Amino acid sequence: MTWVSLLLASLYGIAGLYALAGTRNLWRWTFILSAGIPLGLGVSGLIYLAVPAFHLAVDALLLLATAYLAWRKTPADDEPWQGFAYNWILALAAAAAMAFVLASVYSASTVNPHGDWDAWAxxxxxxxxxxxxxxxxxxxxxxxxxxxxxxxxxxxxxxxAWKDGGNTFDPAVPATIAMLFFACGAGLLASAVACIRRSSSLGWLSLLILAASSSFISQVPSQYADIPLAVYMAAAIACALLDVPIAGGLFAGLAANTKNEGIAFAAAYLIATLVRTRRPHVLCGAIPGIAAIVTFKAFYAPVSEYLGRTPDFSRLGAIIESSIKLIPDLGFGLTNPLLLLLVLVAGLRWKPAASPLWFPSVLVFLVMKFAYLTAYLTTPADVQWQLGTSQSRLAAQLWLMLILLVLVRLRSLEEIFAAVAPRNKKQPSGRA
Amino acid sequence: MDSKLGAALSAAVVVLFSLFSALELFGLMGKNPVEDPYHVEHYTARIGAVKPPSGTTRTGFITQEQGQSRNLLLFLSRYALAPILVVDSPDVFPRVRGARDGVTLETKTAQ
Incomplete structure (x- = not known):
């Protein structure tokens, strides 16, 4: 029943996102699938918190409603994308790299079925x-x-999931949820980049950069909340750039309910998108998440240890030094993903932003960096200990968003090699 | 440099280096447990994730070397979430004076 329960939540997430953003395109389908699963899991979590005794009934109603909306949806036809003759090489390489990565994560989860310290504590x-x-x-x-x-x-x-499975507290449940969030994060990153830039090559390249992100990947078997938060934040940014504002608001609301850092993200995201677009849709999407986190903080959560503390600026040197030392640890030596991102920027070159929400999204990214800095300046714990135990996780939180924001600004191989692989109007859209 | 050559080279570097990194990760991850079985046993007790071994009634096992464990031990005992707590040292006992009636403490030496 545990797995049926997870499947049920995933299904209404996928159906709901299809109703909001469905088009006839393979990459778009990948996005709906990989963003829909964490969306459904998140909404199911909020429902469980609100009505734990009747959550299955509400889940069933939600599935019916979203299935109906998805059935009513007439997906728009997407214009064919430019092709690139060697995309199959990129696809094969990305698939092979991700197979190794998933095998690594599975292996680490098997050896440590209960995750790392914060997972069980x-x-x-x-x-x-x-x-x-x-x-x-x-x-x-x-x-x-x-x-x-x-x-x-x-x-x-x-x-x-545990309760629906009869409270056996099977450690496979949190381990599977952690892996599911990672796999969906990878899928939504590649598909969002591909859909925003209408380029399969950039989608595959984003996946390859992620496969080299060993620091990010090593967080997955830990079963912490940082990877789910990274997925929700990246999904919200992707929805802004794809102009799916209601879904963007939903993801921002879920981010706020995942970790305290997500509250800063949701606030910055909603303000930035509202100011730039002047459309209330994003706020409508965020209502469930905002209502949940406000209720939790106002009536249930003890006061945060950070509240009312003044920043200690003497820590600034230690924070900057630790941030610089973190860079080599993002990957293995020359295969450092930050280095690979720079190689891509140098090789493919920068181009004008395709979406008016790109700059506001970068601002949201910077607000998050500022929020982390503020947390380190005010933490009541020893700052060296805090930096040592949290900085790689905070980097992981923003990693998907960073790859997304950089890749959508690069020229695609399809554009650069347009003369080599002329546009084929009969080619099904979104195919590699 | 020609823009096509530059683009092709950068894509090739990303492909090769990412595959190499993924392979290296595959060789490293999952070889060593983060927590040794002794620590995992704490965890299973803390959240009751694993049923007690057959023939025993043990539902809790906490070590005293970690501050969080002591804190959690107190909590578990106060709310009788783990009716029998097994601790690895009698030194822990002064920390659980607030334990609720009915909570039994046993000792076990760490392996």
Whole structure:
């Protein structure tokens, strides 16, 4: 039943996103699938938090409603994309690299089925309480070291799956959810880049950059909330650039419920997109998530340890030094993904932004960097310890967003080699 | 440099280096547990993720070397979430004076 429960949530996420953004295009389908699953899981988590006793009934109703909307949806025809004769090489390489990466993650999850420290000390522990008879234990002040002020979405997703499976507390559930978020993050990154730039080559290249991101990948078997947060934030940015504002708002709301950093992201994202587009759609999408996090923070969460603290600017040197030292650790030596991104920028060259929301999205990225800096300046913990234990995770949170924002500004191989592979109008759109 | 040559070269570098990195990762990850079985046993007790071994009633096992464990031990015992807590050292006992009635503490030496 656990797996049926996860499937049910995934299905209404996919159906809902199809109703909002469906077109007849293979890459677009990939986006709907890979963004729809985390969307459905997130919404199912919010439903579980709101009505734990009746969540399955609400899930079933939501599935019916989204299936109806998806059935009513008439997907727009997408114009054919330019082709590139050697995209199949990129596709093969990306598939092989991701196969190795997924095998690595699976292997690490098998050796460490319970994840790393924060997984069993915070996220899965609170999931157990949410699945149990006294959910209030998840926000009890007695477990202050377990951070009861952290948002509950990831724990709720795990708790729901555990509860529907008869509370066996199978460690395979959080491990599978962690892998699912990673796989969906990879899929949505590649498909979003491809759809925004109408270029399969850029989609495959983004996947290859991700496959070289060993620091990001090593976070997956830890079962922390940083990868789900990275996925929700990247999905929100992708929806802004693809002009799917309601879905963008939904993802921003889910990010706010995943980690405290997500609250800063949601605020910056909503302000930036509202100011730039002057359309309220994004706010409509964010309503469920905002309502959930405001209710949680106002009525249930203990006060955050960061609240009311003044910044200690003497830490600035240590923070900058640690940030610089982090760069080589993003990957292995010459295969460092940041280096590979620079190689692509140098080789493909920059081009004008395709979306008016690109600059606001970069601003959101910078706001997040500023929020992290503020957290380090105000943390009540020893700053060296805090930097050592969190900086690679914070880098992981923004990594998908960074690859997305850089890749959508590059010229595609299709454009550069247009003379080699002339446009074929009969080629099905979105094919590699 | 010719823009086509530059683009082709950069794409080739990304393909080769990413494959190399993914292979290297495959060789490294999953070979060593982050937590040794002893620590994993703490965890299973903390969240009750694994049923107690057959024939025992043990539902909790906490070590005293980690601050979080002590904190959690207190919490688990206070709310009787783990009716029997197994700790690795009697030194932990003063930390659980707030334990609720009915909670039994046993000791076990770490392997």
């Amino acid at each position: 915070i996220w899965n522990l609170r999931a157990k309480y949410l699945a149990g008879p006294i959910w209030q234990h998840a926000v009890a002040t007695e477990i202050a070291v377990q951070h009861p002020d952290y948002p509950l979405l990831l724990s709720a997703i795990i708790a729901r």
